[in-house]
Structure formats: structure tokens, C-alpha cells
Amino acid sequence: MSDCSHGGTLFVITGPSGAGKSTVISSFLETRLNVFHSVSATTRPRRPHEKHGEDYFFIARSEFERMLEADQFLEHAEYVGNLYGTPKEPVFEALSNGRDVLLQIEVTGALNVRKKYPDAVLIFIVPPSFGVLELRLRGRGTEPEEIIRKRLEKAKKEYAAAKFFDYIVVNSDVETGSSELSTIFNAENFKFKKRRSYIEV
Numbered sequence: 001m002s003d004c005s006h007g008g009t010l011f012v013i014t015g016p017s018g019a020g021k022s023t024v025i026s027s028f029l030e031t032r033l034n035v036f037h038s039v040s041a042t043t044r045p046r047r048p049h050e051k052h053g054e055d056y057f058f059i060a061r062s063e064f065e066r067m068l069e070a071d072q073f074l075e076h077a078e079y080v081g082n083l084y085g086t087p088k089e090p091v092f093e094a095l096s097n098g099r100d101v102l103l104q105i106e107v108t109g110a111l112n113v114r115k116k117y118p119d120a121v122l123i124f125i126v127p128p129s130f131g132v133l134e135l136r137l138r139g140r141g142t143e144p145e146e147i148i149r150k151r152l153e154k155a156k157k158e159y160a161a162a163k164f165f166d167y168i169v170v171n172s173d174v175e176t177g178s179s180e181l182s183t184i185f186n187a188e189n190f191k192f193k194k195r196r197s198y199i200e201v
Helices: 021-029 061-069 088-096 107-116 130-139 145-164 174-189 192-199
Strands: 010-014 073-079 082-087 101-104 121-126 167-170
Touching: 010 021, 010 107, 010 174, 021 101, 021 174, 061 073, 061 082, 073 088, 073 107, 082 088, 082 107, 088 101, 107 121, 107 145, 121 145, 121 174, 130 145, 167 174
Parallel strands: 010 101, 010 121, 121 167
Antiparallel strands: 073 082
8 A cells, every 4th residue: 555545646647748738737726726736856947937846846966866865756757968856745745634636747757656656546638639739749839840750759659658547638628628637536536445434334
């Protein structure tokens, strides 16, 4: 039995670049004030519009490595020379207080969390079709063709990993994606283990 089975539930959300994960999650969180949105730590520089403690915890590489050595991360990865990781303490504090935790990370990180904490609920967000995903990536107009092709190739591998997830949310539009996410959270919280106390006599 993992720590995730006590109190709240750990929901791990991922999907390919262009799936609209952040937009769906932001909309969903507006209606779920008691859900704890876990913030990752990173060694990459903070961008002008980003806020420390909201977008990421921006820390020095030496501090990240110290935390890694002390086993303070749920999962971690290196991407384009920068380190990313999910601090354990705030996640398990929220769970122990009975709050559901929402964690948005990459596919590999999500699968690593599942290995450590089998009770985690894994959710994969996708557009209605792969063609729509390509249109969304190209529609950004911010990346060269080579980068778009790499993102699409990576997305194909991520789609293959979706078979290890518990749920798939189809983000045809923000309202639909947010509604499907809400349905999953409700279903998990209506399970027997969460409502056992109601039938104790």
C-alpha cells in the first residue's frame, strides 16, 4: 500500500505538446478550489512572465542536486540541459490532509510515479485526432519546421505509452476537456475505499 492511498488521491496528468494540457487544467482548477496543484522545481532560468512558486520553483543546480541526493523528489528528469523534479513534501502533506493532488508532468515522469506509487491515477490528455495535434502545433507559429517534426515524432511515442494510463481525456475544446477531467476526479472520489465510512454501522 502506497502513501497515495491515505487521505487524498494523487492525479498525474500528461499528454503530448499541443494537447492543451495547461489550458484544460487551468479551467478545471477554477471549479476545484480544494485540489492542490503541485508545482515542479527546475534549474532553468525564469522567464519574464513566470512567477517563482506558481509556475515553477526556480532553484540553483546545486540545490536541486542536494534535494536529489536527499531523496526529496517524487520524480525527476533532465531536459535540454535543465533539471526538473516534483518535490515530495508538499504533495504528501496535501494528500495526508485529505486533499486531491494534481501533478502535470511529462509522460516518462508519470510512468515513474506509477512505479513508486501504484495508487496514483494517470490521465492522458489528447486532441480529437493526431491531425488536430499537428494543426495546433503549426498554428502556434513560433517554431521552425524541424522542431515541429521532432515534437510530432515524440508525440507518436507518447501515444504508444498511453496504454499504461487509467484514463484518456479528449480535449476537443476547453469546456469538454475540463468536464471530462472533473468526471474522472468525481469517479475516483466515489469509489468504495473513499466512501467506506458511510456504510459503517
